[in-house]
Structure formats: C-alpha cells, structure tokens
Amino acid sequence: MKQVFLRFTLIGALCLINLVGAFAQTVVTGKVVDEKTSEPIIGASVTIGSGTNLKGAVTDMDGKFTLETPSTATITFRSVGYQTQTRTIRNAGRKVNLGEIELSYESTALDVVTVIASVVPKDRITPVPVSNIKLADIESKSFNTEFPELVKSTPSVYVTKSGGGFGDSRMALRGFDMTNIGVLINGVPINDMENGKVYFSNWAGLTDVASFIQIQRGIGASRLAISSVGGTMNIVTKNVDAKRGGMFFSGIANDGYLKYGFNFSTGLMENGWAVTASGSTSYGDGYIKGTDFRGYNYFLNVSKKINEQHTLSFTAFGAPQWHNQRSSMYTQKQYEENPDGIRMNLEYGILEGKVYSPKYNWYHKPQISLNHLWKIDNKSTLSTAVYASFARGGGRNAAGLQPVSKEDKDNGIRDYRNYITAYKGQLSKEALRTNDNLIDWESVYGMNAANGDAGSKVILANSVNQHNWYGILSTYQNKLDENFTLTAGFDGRYYVGEHYKEVENLLGGKYFATGDLVGRDYDIVKIGDEDKKVVKKGEMFDYYNKGRVVWGGLFAQGEYRNDYISAFLSGSLSYQSYRYDVPYLYSSYNYDKLISENIRDVKKSDVKTFIPISIKGGLSYKFLDYNNIFVNAGYFTRAPKFAGVFLNYSTELNKNVKNEKILTFEAGYGFSNEFVGINFGGYYTKWDDRFLRRSGSNRDFYNFTNMSATHKGLELEVNARPLDNLKLTAMASLGDWKWGNKTHFDIYDDKQKNIGQGEIDLNGIHVGNSAQTTFALGFDWEAFENLHLRGNLNFFGKNYADFEPAYRVGYDKDKKEYVTNYSGDAWKMPNYTLVDLSASYKLNMDKVSVSFFGGVNNLFNKKYISDATDGSKLDKAGKRTGEDALVWYGFGRTWQVGMRVNF
Missing domain, CATH: 2.60.40.10 (Immunoglobulins)
Structure with a gap:
C-alpha cells in the first residue's frame, strides 16, 4: 500500500x-x-x-x-x-x-550573384582565405573614404591615395597591383579588357550601395578565368537586400567636401516586384592643392520574382565625374621647401578665379545588366547575366613639348620644356609662373597669341579613352546529392576600345602645328620657310587606334561538403584574341630595325590568339567542433596584356609574346566559436614569363620580357567578442615579394623609336610600393545602447620604392651595349603607423531612425611616404638613400561628419 x-x-x-x-x-x-x-x-x-x-x-x-x-x-x-x-x-x-x-534568402537576386560571383558564405569552412567587410563598416567610413580604403585592415592589403585626386586611390594584394586582382560587381568582372586596371573614380557610387565586400586572397573560389593572381574582390550591391525602406544622407568633411543623396527600396512586394534606387552627388576642393572635383552617382535595380522557378533582376549604375589631378612625384626636399608641404602640386593655376589644371580627368562608365535565375528543380539552377558597359571620357595634358636648351641641361633640367610643364618638380626658365609658383595662365595665353601665324607653342589636349563592352555569364549548378555539387558555365565578352588625342584648348593661339597628324584633311599653313599641317580645337593628332578583344571561356567546378570536409576542384579554358586597328598612322613615325618597313601601310594587325587554362583545388577539414585546416593549390596560364602583344602602339605583333605562367599554393588553420575566430595561413606564388612596361627618367620607357617574381608570406586574422557590446579585430601579414632572374629589355623614346636594348639583373629586388609587413588592431565598442565607438591602428613596414630602370642600366661605350650598373635593392621607405577613430549614434523612433556619425583618419597627423620611385644616390654601404627618390606623401589628418535618416 x-x-x-x-x-x-x-x-x-x-x-x-x-x-x-x-x-x-x-x-x-x-x-x-x-x-x-x-x-x-x-x-x-x-x-x-x-x-x-x-x-x-x-x-x-x-x-x-x-x-x-x-x-x-x-x-x-x-x-x-x-x-x-x-x-x-x-x-x-x-x-x-x-x-x-x-x-537565408529564398530564390532572389542574391542567389544569382552568389552563384556567378562565387561569394563564399561566412559560415562555410572554406579552403580559401576570406575576409568580409559588412554594411555597418561601410556606412561608418564611406563618406570621405574612397572604396579601396574600406579594406585596408585586411591581411596583405596595401592601399594609398596615389597622387591624391578624387578616385585615384590604388590597392595591392599580396604585392600584386589592381591589374592582377580580379574585381567583380554582382558577379560581373570590371577589370579593363586591355590593361586589367580598375579606376575607382569610375565606381565612386559603390560606397552608397554596397551591401558587403568580400576579399578572397590567392586563388579564391571564383570559377571565372579572371586576373586573380593576388586575389579576388567581390562587391555585392543592395539590390539583393529585398528589404523595404529608404535613407537620406548628407555629410561634410575637410577641404570643402560635401555629399548628399538617397537610397530607397520597396522590398520584395507581394506581387513579386522589388525596386531599389540610389542617387548622390559630392564635390570639394581636394586635400592636395588644385585637385577639386565633382561626382554624381546613380543606381537602379528592378527585380521580379515571376514564380518559384524564375527571377529576373535588372541593374543599371554609373558614376560620372570630373577631377583635377596631380600626376608628378617630387623629392622629399622639394616638398620641404614648398610652402604647401605634402599638399604640393605644381600642375595647376588660377584662371578667371577658378582652378585650371593641365591634369584633368573626366569619365562616365555606366554598366547595365540583366540577371535571370531559373530554379529548374529542387537540385539545379541556371543563372545568367547579360551585361554591357559604355565608357566615355579621358584625361587632359599639355602638348607642345620642346627639347631643353644646353643652358637648361647645365642647370639640371633633363626633360622637355614649355610654358606650362613642371617635370619632377623642376621648372625650365621658359615656364610661366606666378609669384605663388602656380601656372600663369594669362601669360600663357598672351605668349601663344603673340606667336601670331606661327600658332600656339603649347596647348591642352585630351587623351580620349572610351570603349564598348558586351558580355554574358551563364552558370549551371546541380546539387547531385546531399554532399556533392557540380557547377559549370560560360563566360563570353566582346570589347572595343577607342583611343585618340584631340585639341582641347589652343590657349590663345590660332592653331597648333605638329608633325604627328592622324587625319588627312588638315589646313596647311606656311610657318617660316616651311609649309606645315595644323590642327584646331576638336581635331585629332598624335594617335588614333582601336583595340579589339574577343573572349570566350568555359569553366567547371566540383564541390564536396559534409559536416567535416569541404573540398573543390575547378578548371577553366579560355579563348582570347587581340586585334589592333590604326585607321591613321603617325606621319612622322620613326621605325627602326625592329619594325618592318612596310608596317606603315598596315592599318589592321593580324589577330593574335591565346588559350589560357587554369586548374585549382582545395580541401578543408573540420575537427574537434571548432577547428579546421585547409590546403589549396592552383596552376594557370594567362594571356599577356594588350600592350605586351602590340609593342609601342604599332600593328606589328610582338614575336616573343607568350602566355604568362602562375603557380600558387597555400595552407592554413582556423578556429571559430561564439567568442573568437582565428585564421592563420601561409602562401607561395611563382609568376614566370611576365611582361612589364616601366617609364624611365627622361620620358622614355622600358619593355621587359620574360620577367619572374616570387611572392610568399604568412597571414593572421583574429575576430573576438569578449563582451556582448565589444568586438575586437587583429591582423598581421608578413610578406617576402621579390623579382627574380635576368630579363631582357628594350628602350623606346616618346616617339616609339627603339633607342637601345639589353639585359638587366633584378634578382632579389623587392617588389615595390606595397608594404610587405602589416599589422592592424581594431575595436567596435557599443558604449551605450546604439552608441558605437570604433578605432583602428594600422602599421605598414618593409615597403620598398618601385625600381627605376634608368638608374639600374647604363651604356658601356667599350662594349657598345647597355649593361646593369646597379643590382642592389631599391630604397626602403620609412615604416609608419596610422590611427583612425570614428563614432556613430542611432536614434530610434517610430518607423524612423536617425544615425549621426563622425570620424578622424590619421588622428595624430602622421607624416609618411606612401608611394615612391627609386632614385640613384647611394650611401657608403652602396645602398639607396632615397634622397633623390620621387615620392608621394599620404594624407595628413582628415575628418568627416554626417547623418542618415532611415525609414
């Protein structure tokens, strides 16, 4: 009981x-x-x-x-x-x-982007090193911060503002410049088809509409045959957000900077439509003297979820802009002696109360794309992007250079002269300058007018660079079972780039007489005892050519994933053909023995075809819940850039051109739990048969062939959250990037005439203008609810000047040949550390929030050299002193404040 x-x-x-x-x-x-x-x-x-x-x-x-x-x-x-x-x-x-x-998203535009662009989800244990920059980081820095600077605290990344003009920033990754970093926007590659460059002034609006940025270092997860020697940058815009709401924003910053604009999105509506639009404008005086600018940005995305199987997304965006530039570097002593200090710029003057510069850039490169996602069944999808880009614009320069006089040579003026030009900080006695050492435009106009029937002695000319680019990317993906996914696709592109020089401003003269004419119907004027052809405003001279590129590629990737293993193997095969059209040739072209005599009559080159291949694979293994190790390797060949195929702007093919060869591998370890994430790895990249063109010291340039370089290093990235309201980040990268072997070179003057050739020893010379040792510390502290304080400390060291060929090569009169006269390392720039601070506060109200933000970059106003070209002077130990190196200083202290209204 x-x-x-x-x-x-x-x-x-x-x-x-x-x-x-x-x-x-x-x-x-x-x-x-x-x-x-x-x-x-x-x-x-x-x-x-x-x-x-x-x-x-x-x-x-x-x-x-x-x-x-x-x-x-x-x-x-x-x-x-x-x-x-x-x-x-x-x-x-x-x-x-x-x-x-x-x-996670349903079948919306993000799926299209993810498949095409190979965006790696953050929670994936991936065999490639990945760093993500999120929207909050972008919005807290984007007002007076150019796009590359958003990623400067990423391992092995080096960012500078170069000459300091609007949008002229550059980025290097693992020692490779932008021509060797694949850049994708919503899955579409944007590297120039001829030279591989990316000009961020053309994409200034991305900071307003970027949803996140992903840096994949090394071979990356992208399956496309793109220029990813150093890595890949994936930029995904807000068109994939599918969130209803909008934002108005405005802000001010140093040196008269003002920016305002809006973002708006309907979100994914019940009828399946979604519209996102953005627009903004910005202008200012520029930190560097004489670099004022004006930019506009627009963005439109219209998406339609037709049904569960089909989604369409149309996107159009662009950033028309103009900005004055500073293109010349100066010595450290010249900066010190100039009252403007590190803001020194000798390439502008004041005309009618406004800045007027011979160095001026204007450009508009709109891009439109139509993305389609077809969810064939619950295992397979087909994603297709059809896109086009129509670029128009160019840069302004002074034309009418005359050889220096004997007196100028005796006084150290080694280059050319005219009323305007200041070359490497040096002015000839003919240069017309005000008491403030600025270009005296009124005197330039007067002197040209005084030349009468002889025409202008110096003018301003536009170097026009425009193109039409059409492409299609189509990717099929099939999840064969729970673990294995197969991806395959096609990448097709057609590109025509048009380049010419035209008269922009005669600066007070009647016309401009030049021997380098590209047209036939020009006026003939008797100047002195000679009959000369002349050009007037808007007429072409000097050069006119077209570059044509046809690209077709196939790619495939197999990927295996389970709870412990992530592995992939991918390959690509591309067809790339180049053709060079010169409708009008130089009338005064000087061809030497390397150029056939009958090339004058050839207006279209033969088609040069390359078949690059790539194969890469990786494996990651997860163990003990929070740990993983990974290894990857790749080998690929790459077609040389356009300039390496058609040397010196002629239609004759470079007979020695060949595919460049890149071998790379890396390994690493990762640890991740809810409090801390650690990623550590090492890499090795070997690049052979590389072509490189470098400017010399006297307006000549060098073509290097069969170059070799080795890049290796270690990378560490740490993210921690010791408290709910505190995020900590740390980064360290140690690189060792060097040129190798002896390489052949040809020297050409500014008329494309070969003036010499030889061999140069670059063994052991460090790759320049990219810090090989970097450290960073950062924090994001929510001191009070919605009040964030953020700080970053960045150290940059082991940064060498770019080697100057003219200071390494000399002419041996006895041997009657060019020889290497200096084989030591380039000048090593001083190390430097920068500190940035910012704060933001969000005030939440009913259906509306207002965010206030502000920040200071280079808080302690550190004076530092960011870019340099090597000089020739040596110390007693035979090392470069940097005394005559040409440099750009980084910006001093800058600031920004602004607000955003979200609804």
Whole structure:
C-alpha cells in the first residue's frame, strides 16, 4: 500500500512540476540577421503558437526582439524574401538569449550573384582565405573614404591615395597591383579588357550601395578565368537586400567636401516586384592643392520574382565625374621647401578665379545588366547575366613639348620644356609662373597669341579613352546529392576600345602645328620657310587606334561538403584574341630595325590568339567542433596584356609574346566559436614569363620580357567578442615579394623609336610600393545602447620604392651595349603607423531612425611616404638613400561628419 501511495505521490509531483513549467514564462531575446551579410533584418516576425493562440513580436531597427514564451516552446522566424526558420527551447530559465538567428534568402537576386560571383558564405569552412567587410563598416567610413580604403585592415592589403585626386586611390594584394586582382560587381568582372586596371573614380557610387565586400586572397573560389593572381574582390550591391525602406544622407568633411543623396527600396512586394534606387552627388576642393572635383552617382535595380522557378533582376549604375589631378612625384626636399608641404602640386593655376589644371580627368562608365535565375528543380539552377558597359571620357595634358636648351641641361633640367610643364618638380626658365609658383595662365595665353601665324607653342589636349563592352555569364549548378555539387558555365565578352588625342584648348593661339597628324584633311599653313599641317580645337593628332578583344571561356567546378570536409576542384579554358586597328598612322613615325618597313601601310594587325587554362583545388577539414585546416593549390596560364602583344602602339605583333605562367599554393588553420575566430595561413606564388612596361627618367620607357617574381608570406586574422557590446579585430601579414632572374629589355623614346636594348639583373629586388609587413588592431565598442565607438591602428613596414630602370642600366661605350650598373635593392621607405577613430549614434523612433556619425583618419597627423620611385644616390654601404627618390606623401589628418535618416 505504501508503494502505491509513493508512486501516486511521485507521479503527482512530476505532473505539478510539468504544469508549473508549462505556465512559467521565459523572456527570449535575440537578433535576426542576414545569413550572407550578418546585417540586421528589420521587421522580421518572431512568433509562437498559431491561430487564436498566435503570439509574437517584430524585430526593431537593429534586428533585435524580445518575446515572452513558455519555458518550452517552438519559436518561428519569418521575413519576406527569406526562408522560414524555427528554434526550440526546453525547460528554459527566466531569461534566454538566442544570439543571432540567421535567415537565408529564398530564390532572389542574391542567389544569382552568389552563384556567378562565387561569394563564399561566412559560415562555410572554406579552403580559401576570406575576409568580409559588412554594411555597418561601410556606412561608418564611406563618406570621405574612397572604396579601396574600406579594406585596408585586411591581411596583405596595401592601399594609398596615389597622387591624391578624387578616385585615384590604388590597392595591392599580396604585392600584386589592381591589374592582377580580379574585381567583380554582382558577379560581373570590371577589370579593363586591355590593361586589367580598375579606376575607382569610375565606381565612386559603390560606397552608397554596397551591401558587403568580400576579399578572397590567392586563388579564391571564383570559377571565372579572371586576373586573380593576388586575389579576388567581390562587391555585392543592395539590390539583393529585398528589404523595404529608404535613407537620406548628407555629410561634410575637410577641404570643402560635401555629399548628399538617397537610397530607397520597396522590398520584395507581394506581387513579386522589388525596386531599389540610389542617387548622390559630392564635390570639394581636394586635400592636395588644385585637385577639386565633382561626382554624381546613380543606381537602379528592378527585380521580379515571376514564380518559384524564375527571377529576373535588372541593374543599371554609373558614376560620372570630373577631377583635377596631380600626376608628378617630387623629392622629399622639394616638398620641404614648398610652402604647401605634402599638399604640393605644381600642375595647376588660377584662371578667371577658378582652378585650371593641365591634369584633368573626366569619365562616365555606366554598366547595365540583366540577371535571370531559373530554379529548374529542387537540385539545379541556371543563372545568367547579360551585361554591357559604355565608357566615355579621358584625361587632359599639355602638348607642345620642346627639347631643353644646353643652358637648361647645365642647370639640371633633363626633360622637355614649355610654358606650362613642371617635370619632377623642376621648372625650365621658359615656364610661366606666378609669384605663388602656380601656372600663369594669362601669360600663357598672351605668349601663344603673340606667336601670331606661327600658332600656339603649347596647348591642352585630351587623351580620349572610351570603349564598348558586351558580355554574358551563364552558370549551371546541380546539387547531385546531399554532399556533392557540380557547377559549370560560360563566360563570353566582346570589347572595343577607342583611343585618340584631340585639341582641347589652343590657349590663345590660332592653331597648333605638329608633325604627328592622324587625319588627312588638315589646313596647311606656311610657318617660316616651311609649309606645315595644323590642327584646331576638336581635331585629332598624335594617335588614333582601336583595340579589339574577343573572349570566350568555359569553366567547371566540383564541390564536396559534409559536416567535416569541404573540398573543390575547378578548371577553366579560355579563348582570347587581340586585334589592333590604326585607321591613321603617325606621319612622322620613326621605325627602326625592329619594325618592318612596310608596317606603315598596315592599318589592321593580324589577330593574335591565346588559350589560357587554369586548374585549382582545395580541401578543408573540420575537427574537434571548432577547428579546421585547409590546403589549396592552383596552376594557370594567362594571356599577356594588350600592350605586351602590340609593342609601342604599332600593328606589328610582338614575336616573343607568350602566355604568362602562375603557380600558387597555400595552407592554413582556423578556429571559430561564439567568442573568437582565428585564421592563420601561409602562401607561395611563382609568376614566370611576365611582361612589364616601366617609364624611365627622361620620358622614355622600358619593355621587359620574360620577367619572374616570387611572392610568399604568412597571414593572421583574429575576430573576438569578449563582451556582448565589444568586438575586437587583429591582423598581421608578413610578406617576402621579390623579382627574380635576368630579363631582357628594350628602350623606346616618346616617339616609339627603339633607342637601345639589353639585359638587366633584378634578382632579389623587392617588389615595390606595397608594404610587405602589416599589422592592424581594431575595436567596435557599443558604449551605450546604439552608441558605437570604433578605432583602428594600422602599421605598414618593409615597403620598398618601385625600381627605376634608368638608374639600374647604363651604356658601356667599350662594349657598345647597355649593361646593369646597379643590382642592389631599391630604397626602403620609412615604416609608419596610422590611427583612425570614428563614432556613430542611432536614434530610434517610430518607423524612423536617425544615425549621426563622425570620424578622424590619421588622428595624430602622421607624416609618411606612401608611394615612391627609386632614385640613384647611394650611401657608403652602396645602398639607396632615397634622397633623390620621387615620392608621394599620404594624407595628413582628415575628418568627416554626417547623418542618415532611415525609414
């Protein structure tokens, strides 16, 4: 009897405990974020129960929520455009923090971008090193910060403002410049088809519409045959957000900077449509003297989810702009002696009360694309992007250079002269300058007018560079089973680049007489005892040519993933053909023995074809829950740049041109839990048969063939969250990047005439203008709710000047040949450390939030050299002193403040 009583008592107690537990309330908190970008999802529903028992909450402007639930409950998270997710709690206490709940997109435009651009999800244990820059970081820095600077705290990245003009920043990754970094915007490659360059002044609006940026160092996960020797930069814009709302913003910064604009999105509506639009403008005086600018940015995306199988997304964006530039470097002594100091610029003057510069750039490169996603079934998709880009613009320069006089040569003026030009900080006695050492435009006009029938002695000419570019990317992906995915596709491009020089301003003269005419119907004027052809405003001279590139590529990748292993193997095969058209040839072309005599009559080159290949693979293994190791390797060949195929702007093919060869591999270790993430790795890249063109010291230039370089190093990246309101970041990279072997060179003057050739020894010379040792520390502290304080410390060291060929090569009169006269290393620039601070505060109101932000870059106004070209002077130990090296200083202290209104 007692046993029966005890059993009933125990059962009753358990039922009472369960009943109390069922009615006990638990306060559940958390934050709902986007799986890909980690950005908060505003207005997501958080619910329990159903029907009349449905209870829920909605996430706020930061994606956060609070919900009272029973201690045992299933919580459902929903947001338009995202896949529904559930979380279950059991016998929980009074408070539960679920942390970040990540929602993944349904079949929207992001899927198209992810497939085509090879964006790596942050939670994937990937065999390639990846760094993500999120929207919050972009918005906190983007007002007076150019796009490359957003990634300067990434391992092995080096960013400078170059000459300091608007949008003239440059970036290097693992010692490779922008021509060797693949850049994609929503899956579409944007590196120039002829030279591989990326000019960020053409993409200034990206800071307004970027959703996140992903840097993949090394071979990367991209399957396209792009210029990813150093790595790949994937930029995904806000057209994939599918969130309803908008934003108005404005801000000011140093040196008269002002920017204002808007973003607006309908989100993914019930009818399947989504529209995102953005526009802004900015202008200012520029930190460097005489570099004022004006830029406009526009962006439009219209997406339509037709049904569960088909989604269309149309995007158009562009950034028309103009800006005055500084193109000349100077010695350290010249900066010190100039009253403008590091802001020194001798390439401008004042005309009619405004800055007028012979160095001026204007450009507009709009890009439009139509993306289609076809979800064939629950395992396979076909993503296709058709795009086009129509670029128009160019740069302004002075024309009418005359050889220096004997007197100028005796005084150290080694280059050419005219009324305007200051070359490497040196002015000839003919240069017309004001008391402030600026270009005296009124005197230039007067002197040209005084020449009368002889015409202008110096003019301003536009070097026009425009192109039409059409492309298609189509990618098929099939998830064959739970673990294996097959991806294959086609990459097709057609490009025509048109280049010519035209008269922009005669500067007071009647016309301009030159021997280098590209047309036939020019006026003939008697100047002195000679009859000369002359050009007037808007007429072409000097050169006119077209570069044609046809590209077709096939790529395929197999990927295996389970809970412990992630592996991939991919390959590509490309067809690339180049053709050079010269409708009008130089009338005064001097061809030497390397150029056939009958080339004068050839207006179209033969087609030169290359078949580059690539193969790469990687493996990552996860163990003990939080650890993983990875290894990857790749070998690929790459077609040389256009200039290496058609040397010296002629239609004759370079007979020695060949595919460049790149071998690379890397290995690493990663650790990641909810408090800390650590990624450590090493890499090795060998590049052979490289072509390189470098300017000399006297307006000549050198063509190097069969060059070799080795880049190797170690990289460490750490992210930690010791407290809920504190994020810490750290980075370190140690590189060893050097040129190798002896290489052949040809020297050409500014008329494309060969004036010499030889061999130069570059063994052991460090790759220049990219810091090989970098460290960074950063924090993001939410000191109070919605008040963020952010700081970054960046160290840059082991940075060498770019080698100057003219100071390494000399002419041996006895041997009657050019020889290497200096084989030591380039000048090593001083190390430097920069500190940046910023703050932001978000004020949340009903359906509206207002964000205030401000920041200071280079807080301690550090004076440092960011770019340099090697000089010739040596110390007693035979090392370069840098005394006559030509340099650019980085910017001193700059600031920005602004506000955003989100609705």
